[in-house]
Amino acid sequence: MGQKITIEPVTRVEGHGKxxxxxxxxxxVEQTRLHIVEFRGFERFVQGRPYWExxxxxxxxxxxxxxxxxxxxxxxxxxxxxxxxGNGLTPTGEKMRRxxxxxxxxxxHALHFFHLAxxxxxxxxxxxxxxxxxxxxxxxxxxxxxxxxxxxxxGQEVIKATAGKKIHGTGAIPGGINKHLTEDERExxxxxxxxxxxxxxxxxSQEAVEFFKDYHKNxxxxxxxxxxxxxxxxxxxxxxxxxxxxxxxxxxxxSEGHKILHDVDYQDYDNYIEEEVRNWSYMKFPYxxxxxxxxGWYSVGPLARMNTADFIDTPLAQKEFExxxxxxxxxPSNKSMHFHWARLIxxxxxxxxxxxxxSDKDLIEGExxxxxxxxxxxxxxxxxxxxxxxxxxKVDDNxxxxxxNLIVSTTNNNQPMNEAVxxxxxxxxxxxxxxxxxxxxxxEVAIRAYDPCxxxxxxxxxxxxxxxxxxxxxxxxxxRKFKG
Numbered sequence: 001m002g003q004k005i006t007i008e009p010v011t012r013v014e015g016h017g018k019x020x021x022x023x024x025x026x027x028x029v030e031q032t033r034l035h036i037v038e039f040r041g042f043e044r045f046v047q048g049r050p051y052w053e054x055x056x057x058x059x060x061x062x063x064x065x066x067x068x069x070x071x072x073x074x075x076x077x078x079x080x081x082x083x084x085x086g087n088g089l090t091p092t093g094e095k096m097r098r099x100x101x102x103x104x105x106x107x108x109h110a111l112h113f114f115h116l117a118x119x120x121x122x123x124x125x126x127x128x129x130x131x132x133x134x135x136x137x138x139x140x141x142x143x144x145x146x147x148x149x150x151x152x153x154x155g156q157e158v159i160k161a162t163a164g165k166k167i168h169g170t171g172a173i174p175g176g177i178n179k180h181l182t183e184d185e186r187e188x189x190x191x192x193x194x195x196x197x198x199x200x201x202x203x204x205s206q207e208a209v210e211f212f213k214d215y216h217k218n219x220x221x222x223x224x225x226x227x228x229x230x231x232x233x234x235x236x237x238x239x240x241x242x243x244x245x246x247x248x249x250x251x252x253x254x255s256e257g258h259k260i261l262h263d264v265d266y267q268d269y270d271n272y273i274e275e276e277v278r279n280w281s282y283m284k285f286p287y288x289x290x291x292x293x294x295x296g297w298y299s300v301g302p303l304a305r306m307n308t309a310d311f312i313d314t315p316l317a318q319k320e321f322e323x324x325x326x327x328x329x330x331x332p333s334n335k336s337m338h339f340h341w342a343r344l345i346x347x348x349x350x351x352x353x354x355x356x357x358x359s360d361k362d363l364i365e366g367e368x369x370x371x372x373x374x375x376x377x378x379x380x381x382x383x384x385x386x387x388x389x390x391x392x393x394k395v396d397d398n399x400x401x402x403x404x405n406l407i408v409s410t411t412n413n414n415q416p417m418n419e420a421v422x423x424x425x426x427x428x429x430x431x432x433x434x435x436x437x438x439x440x441x442x443x444e445v446a447i448r449a450y451d452p453c454x455x456x457x458x459x460x461x462x463x464x465x466x467x468x469x470x471x472x473x474x475x476x477x478x479x480r481k482f483k484g
Contacts, residue, residue: 028426043404051077051395052174058391058406059168062453064111066168067104067159068384068409071097071246072391074172075380079267080395082372083175092366093176098246099357100162100171101382105245106201106350107155108385109302109343112451113208114148117340120445121215125222126438144211147204150195151347157196158354161185176369183364190358198355202316205348209320212344227336227420227446230255232288232297233304234412236383237263241310243321243349245383251308252288252298257331261288266381269390275407285414286407297415300387301450302342307332314356317349336420339449384409386451410452420446 042061049057054073059066074097083089089097119132122141138145156166161181163169171177190198216223232255236248250269252261261272276285276293287296298304306325312318324333324341333342357363380391387409394403410417424446428439 043406046404047401049401050399051080051393051401052399054391054393054401054404055172055174056168056170061406061408063167064453065104065108065384065386067100067163068382068389069391070163070169070172071101072380072382072384072389073393074174075247075382076378076391076393077174078380079378080375080393081174082374083370084372088370088372089176090367090370091362092180092368093370095357095360095362096162096177096179096181097172099181099354099363100159100169101246102350102353102357103155103158103162105155105385106347106354107152107159108451109347109350110148110151110155112385113340113343113347114144114151116451117448118144118148120441120448121219121222121340125442125445126436129437129441132441147208151201151204154189154196154198154201157192158189161189173369175371176367178368180365180368181363186358186363189354198351198358202348202351202355205344205351206316209341209344209348212341213323216341223337223341224335227423227449228334229336229419229423231299231334231416231419232260232291233307233332234261234288234298234300235305235308235388236266236381237309238313239263243305243309243312243317245305245346245350247382250381250388253308253332255332255334257307260291266390267379269379269381270392270405273407275411283411283414284407286412287415298412299416299450300409300412301339302346302385302387303333303336303339304387305383306338306342306345312345312349314349314352316352317345320345320348336416336446336449339451343451386410386453387412408453410450413450413452417447417450417452420449 042058046054046057054077055070058069058073061069078084078089114137115134118137118141119127119134122137122144123132134145137148159169160166162177162179163171164179171179188196194200232252234250234252236244237251238244238248249263250261250266250272251259251263254260264272272289273286274289274296276287285293285297287293288298289296306321309321312321324338324345327333328338376396377394378392382389388407389409390405390407392403392405393401396402421443424443428442429435
């Protein structure tokens with residue numbers, strides 16, 4: 001008797017999605033799919049709006065990563081106003097935006113690891129749902145919870161100082177930035193108080209990396225043996241191969257580390273990347289044209305960035321990068337749970353970058369905006385917390401948007417997340433006649449490692465219940481379980 005298992009919604013992620021798992025008559029996994037069930041439509045309804053609205057308008061895609069959309073859109077309209085592809089900004093414009101971006105990376109990674117992922121690590125994938133949440137993290141691991149909350153707060157304070165507001169700010173404008181950092185803001189971020197101190201943030205970031213490495217040492221079967229599969233990896237890198245979360249060229253490597261996209265100008269991304277539509281998801285499936293739909297898919301995000309970069313230009317993060325690379329024999333890691341390891345290395349790197357930038361006088365003084373010759377098309381890319389984010393706009397003679405194409409980070413990770421779901425479901429559900437809550441959570445853990453923003457929208461308020469149904473071959477529901 002075949003079965004259809006539905007997990008809806010997927011919990012402890014941003015947005016709404018569901019998973020369907022089809023079992024054959026012997027109880028083996030026959031097919032798995034991660035469905036994105038929301039439709040946003042931003043690419044259509046921004047058409048007819050003036051291009052200078054884009055850095056503000058597109059932030060409404062997401063209440064967790066608005067800064068990423070803000071900056072990607074600003075970089076695209078920089079090209080339209082003739083300010084180049086990111087390197088053409090004034091020193092003040094470039095550095096203020098970078099500070100804003102590192103604040104975003106820092107707060108978003110802290111939110112994901114401490115609030116969404118750590119309950120699975122601290123209490124176990126098969127722990128009762130009532131135990132596996134941030135409340136119990138705070139009750140039983142108080143210091144860790146305080147670090148998570150205060151690290152996120154610090155990142156938000158960086159965003160407020162550079163963008164004007166913690167959420168949906170206006171700091172980045174076409175061709176630059178609309179404010180300097182004040183001396184008071186800089187002093188607060190450097191030495192504010194016990195918890196608002198950049199050296200404290202660096203120290204806590206190091207502790208977070210050590211926490212994960214210690215956990216990894218004692219739980220290798222969870223971290224190494226969970227949802228591992230060969231994948232290509234794509235990200236921006238600096239022209240010299242360094243990790244660069246704000247700007248660079250596009251690079252991709254295969255599962256063995258061989259370059260398959262050779263540091264190309266991202267203004268030409270559509271020469272290399274295509275998007276496929278499938279009838280069971282509102283989220284598209286990007287792939288590298290050269291390799292086709294079946295073999296050209298890739299992953300993005302912290303793990304992909306560790307796999308594509310040659311080095312990191314901050315000393316503490318570089319040391320951890322070397323440990324990470326040596327553990328994987330110098331080759332890319334294809335282990336989904338290594339996303340958490342990579343994420344924490346990036347937290348440390350971001351903290352180091354924030355300290356470096358706060359010492360730069362260009363934040364306090366200097367020209368804010370630059371203009372050049374107008375063009376009618378611009379592409380902006382940035383490494384958002386969840387991965388490479390694409391914004392592409394065309395405008396007419398009246399400065400109105402005529403075309404918009406957005407490839408958000410989670411869209412780039414669509415196929416890898418589906419692969420991870422299949423890998424875990426096949427492992428934990430094969431031959432099982434009774435589906436347990438722990439099995440359901442194992443599938444969610446695989447998705448959660450990617451830190452997906454499934455609709456790139458704000459969190460739902462209130463409960464996020466999970467309904468889990470098993471159907472027979474006649475599509476009759478023969479079992480139903482609920483979470484939340």
